[in-house]
Amino acid sequence: MDLTDALRTTGSIRTFSDQSVSLETVYEILDDARFAPSGGNRQAWRVIVSTNFEQRRALRDLYLDGWHDYIAHALAGLIPFSPLATEEDRVRASAQRAAAEARSKPDGFAETIDQVPVLLLVCADLSVLAAVDRDLGRYQIAGGASIYPFVWSILLAANERGLGGVMTTMATRNEDAVREVFKIPKTFALASVVALGYSSTRLSKLRRRSVEEFTTIDNFDGQPLTH
Numbered sequence: 001m002d003l004t005d006a007l008r009t010t011g012s013i014r015t016f017s018d019q020s021v022s023l024e025t026v027y028e029i030l031d032d033a034r035f036a037p038s039g040g041n042r043q044a045w046r047v048i049v050s051t052n053f054e055q056r057r058a059l060r061d062l063y064l065d066g067w068h069d070y071i072a073h074a075l076a077g078l079i080p081f082s083p084l085a086t087e088e089d090r091v092r093a094s095a096q097r098a099a100a101e102a103r104s105k106p107d108g109f110a111e112t113i114d115q116v117p118v119l120l121l122v123c124a125d126l127s128v129l130a131a132v133d134r135d136l137g138r139y140q141i142a143g144g145a146s147i148y149p150f151v152w153s154i155l156l157a158a159n160e161r162g163l164g165g166v167m168t169t170m171a172t173r174n175e176d177a178v179r180e181v182f183k184i185p186k187t188f189a190l191a192s193v194v195a196l197g198y199s200s201t202r203l204s205k206l207r208r209r210s211v212e213e214f215t216t217i218d219n220f221d222g223q224p225l226t227h
Contacts, residue, residue: 011164019117028161032153033154058181062177063193066171068097070100072096072100113195117196118196166194167194172190175190212226
């Protein structure tokens with residue numbers, strides 16, 4: 001697949017056919033993705049391929065709990081889990097929890113994630129991450145630069161093989177419980193659950209903001225970069 005095509009067609013896929021994906025294919029995807037960049041080339045990722053029914057069902061329940069919180073925020077008119085949320089925002093979201101649960105759909109992605117052909121838990125080794133924003137007194141994000149390029153490479157490698165998928169962080173909402181289910185050490189963080197499979201729907205054209213909308217010259221409020 002041409003690189004430009006890959007970048008423009010690797011969207012988030014959450015509906016999958018019943019076609020199975022072999023562990024050999026999963027290996028090939030990870031074998032390509034492992035060349036992703038990371039801080040100090042420390043390659044802080046660790047991947048768990050989930051195949052056990054009971055563990056998958058437990059993950060589904062924990063994921064769905066976080067999803068209901070997400071929907072509750074949306075129903076309250078809030079950006080879900082915003083780092084800038086106030087205590088009032090949290091109270092408003094909590095008040096919508098029951099309404100969010102009532103909107104649950106039996107065939108929704110969150111409700112059926114345990115049935116996805118491939119589930120990968122991508123963990124981050126905190127002992128080797130260079131989190132340069134650790135001491136800034138704000139939400140930390142820099143450490144993810146050593147993990148999420150690897151996750152994105154998984155999705156690109158899957159697309160190359162005709163698979164679709166999605167990178168999701170919802171299960172991290174209940175990280176301690178997920179850690180217990182999958183015996184993940186406390187020195188590792190749950191960075192993402194990646195769902196992969198053959199898409200059951202036709203991929204529509206991806207919609208993204210134009211370069212002019214998010215790029216400026218010299219200053220944050222500078223002139224937009226145009227062509």
